[in-house]
Amino acid sequence: MLKKKNQENGAAFEAKPEKLPEIRNFVENFCHSCAVPSNEISKILLAIEEACSNVIRHAYLLGPGEITLKISRKRDKISFSIKDKGKSFELGKSKKIDLKKYIQSERKGGLGLQLMRKI
Structure with missing residues (x-):
């Protein structure tokens, strides 16, 4: 059970792999302060790390940048906002991946959005 009714925190990070x-x-400290169950924290961390990795890899190809992360908790829901000023990407234009075809192709990478949607 989550404690406290509302909480919010934010921070800015350099968009570099070593900042992950x-x-x-x-994120983990915020979740612990809200008494989020460990199994849920693992899912949240996976999604946030994947999203931030995508920003680092794809949004800032040409130089340095910053990731702004805001976390809020309202009652029993936790939400996250990840903002950057890098190359834009429209989530609505991304296609769902056929996992059977993907596995057969032996391709590496490219499952981040699908993973985040699932979590």
Whole structure:
């Protein structure tokens, strides 16, 4: 059960792979402060890390940048906002992946959005 009714926190991070552990710690600490169950924290961390990795890899191809992460808790729901000023991407234009075809192709990567949707 989540404690406290409303909480909010935010932070900005350099968009670099070596900052992912710092982002992860920030999110994990917030979740612990809200008494989120461990199994749910693992799912949240996976989704946030995947989203931030995508920003680092794809939005800032040409130079340095920043990721702004906001986390809020209202009653029993936790929401996240990840913002950047890198190359834009329209989530609505991404296609769902046929997992059977994907596995047969032996392709690596490219499942991040599907993973985040599932979580």
